[in-house]
Amino acid sequence: MTATVLAPVRVELPPLPPGTPLLRFGSSAELIAALKGVRQAVLVSDGLEDLPAVAAAIRANGVEVIEVHSAGWDGETHSLVTEACRGVIGGFGLAAVPRALEAFEPAAP
Numbered sequence: 140m141t142a143t144v145l146a147p148v149r150v151e152l153p154p155l156p157p158g159t160p161l162l163r164f165g166s167s168a169e170l171i172a173a174l175k176g177v178r179q180a181v182l183v184s185d186g187l188e189d190l191p192a193v194a195a196a197i198r199a200n201g202v203e204v205i206e207v208h209s210a211g212w213d214g215e216t217h218s219l220v221t222e223a224c225r226g227v228i229g230g231f232g233l234a235a236v237p238r239a240l241e242a243f244e245p246a247a248p
Contacts, residue, residue, distance in 0.1 A: 142160075142181055142203075142205075142243040143161070143177040144159055144240070145170060145177070147185065147186060152233055154237075155240070168189075170182075170187070170196075174196045178202060179202070179204075181204070181205050181236055182220075183233070183236065184208060184220055185209050185210070187220065190219045190220050193219075193223075194219035204223070204225060205227070206220060206221055206226070207227075208228070208230070225242075226242065
């Protein structure tokens with residue numbers, strides 16, 4: 140199973156591995172609707188609004204999410220979305236998106 144990339148419409152992503160599902164969202168409501176149809180996702184959360192509702196949707200739908208912040212994290216600011224995710228990658232720009240996808244791949248024997 141390949142994880143789905145969930146990204147804002149305004150974000151230009153680096154090339155993704157062939158066959159990677161990509162869902163674009165223009166609002167938190169669109170993101171919440173998209174979360175209902177995925178099991179594993181890499182979420183580009185830059186500029187995301189209505190964090191409590193997004194975090195609740197991640198939990199309610201049982202989605203395994205790795206969050207990508209293109210900017211760094213100060214190590215102190217609390218995020219409800221980050222708290223609902225399996226992990227977070229911050230400070231590596233959008234190049235972190237393909238790397239986050241690797242976390243969902245089965246380990247090589």
